[in-house]
Every structure is written in structure tokens, then in C-alpha cells.
Amino acid sequence: MERLDKILTERGFGSRKEVQKLIRSGAVTVNGETCKKPDTKLDLQKDDVTASGRAVGADKYIYIMMNKPAGVVSATQDNRDKTVIDILPAEYKRPGLFPAGRLDKDTEGLLIITNDGDFAHKMLSPSKKVYKQYEAELDGEITDDIIRAFKEGIVFSDGAKCLPAELRFADEKDKNNAVVKICEGKFHQVKKMFSSCGLRVVHLKRISIGNLYLSSKLTIGSCKLLTKLDIEAIFMGNIH
Numbered sequence: 001m002e003r004l005d006k007i008l009t010e011r012g013f014g015s016r017k018e019v020q021k022l023i024r025s026g027a028v029t030v031n032g033e034t035c036k037k038p039d040t041k042l043d044l045q046k047d048d049v050t051a052s053g054r055a056v057g058a059d060k061y062i063y064i065m066m067n068k069p070a071g072v073v074s075a076t077q078d079n080r081d082k083t084v085i086d087i088l089p090a091e092y093k094r095p096g097l098f099p100a101g102r103l104d105k106d107t108e109g110l111l112i113i114t115n116d117g118d119f120a121h122k123m124l125s126p127s128k129k130v131y132k133q134y135e136a137e138l139d140g141e142i143t144d145d146i147i148r149a150f151k152e153g154i155v156f157s158d159g160a161k162c163l164p165a166e167l168r169f170a171d172e173k174d175k176n177n178a179v180v181k182i183c184e185g186k187f188h189q190v191k192k193m194f195s196s197c198g199l200r201v202v203h204l205k206r207i208s209i210g211n212l213y214l215s216s217k218l219t220i221g222s223c224k225l226l227t228k229l230d231i232e233a234i235f236m237g238n239i240h
């Protein structure tokens, strides 16, 4: 059993103060009756709750797909730059949200924002082999030797060794553009992998995590909620 005001705060209906005001104003119903007491204890598995006419779902976890724009940082707070949390639409905002994994400030594409720590850990742990694919544009041509080096596992100048990675051309006629598939998230990993082969990444975009692909309908900077099937898709592609 949890307090009504806590439940509504966790599900994004406002701060604790705001939801207490909402409840006292008569905008909240419990099992069809108006409930004006913020400290009412209830269980969303059994009790039906609405707030401002919206049903309050039992699931306290939320999973958001963002098409991250360049220029914002993958953090919850930053003194200098806008964060991915700052640019979330108001209807998704709630306490405890964080980006599950980081994309560099200048990297675009698929980013998942959630309040589910266990899920994030599972998705990011290299041992779970959830592959992430990136489209990379390089300042020079990719050679067969570079493809082979990626396959064998790049070793950085500090001795850190990367797991074997797949590198293929998005278009055979264009040797400056490639798709990279990795299951780790070392700091600046893709950029450093190419840089150790003498190439600079001029544009980087993440296009998939597991079998979940960035929706082509999602314009840069916009978001959508993930379904249970989307979440399953993330862990479906991890058998390679």
C-alpha cells in the first residue's frame, strides 16, 4: 500500500506539493469516488485511480525513446548545457528519470530514458550482449584492414581492449559511411575505435539497441513511449 500523493508524484502528475493541491481540489477519484485526502493508502493492483480525468496506471516504470539531437548532453543535470531530461515533453517528466547509457553531446539518435535502474543495468552490461548499432560518417575511406581490425577487437593506446565489433558499409559505393555494431559502451568508444585506425568520425547516430530500431517517424528531439513489445525487442537480438 502506498500513499496517494506519492503514487501520483511518481507517475508524473507534479511535485508532491502540486499533487496534494490537485487531490484537495477534488480532481482525483479512487474507485469512482472523489478522494480529497493525500495520505489515503492504496494499491494500484486493486484500486482504480484517476487524476484530472486520466487513468493512473499500475506500472511505476516508464520507458521513453528519444531521437536525441546534437547539442544536448546525456545527463540528468548540467550547469552549462541542456540535458536530455530538460528537453523531455512535460507529460513524460517525473522524478527519477535518467538516460540509460550515454551518447556524446554531438551524437544523435536512439536514446532510452527511464526510471527503471534494473532494466538500464541489464541493457548496458556487456555480458548481456545487447548490441547497439551506429551510423558513422568518417573523414576518410574505410579499408578491409580496418574492418578486420574491428572484427579482431580494437586495442586503444592505453591498452584497453574492445570486444570484437562488426563494421559494414551502409552502401558499398560509399566507403566513408559505415554501420558499426558493438555491445559495450566505453567512453567515446566508436570515435576512439576509428581514431585508432586513423579515421575521424564526423557524424555519429545510434540507430538500434538490440532489435529495437529508432522510429523513422520520430523527428530529431522528439520522444515516444515504448511498449512491452519494444522492451522485449531490446533483449531479443542478444544471442550473437
Ligand code: URA
Binding pocket: 102, 103, 104, 105, 107, 187, 188, 189, 190, 191, 192, 204
Ligand atoms: N561511441 C562514441 O564515440 N560516442 C557515442 O556517443 C556513442 C558511442
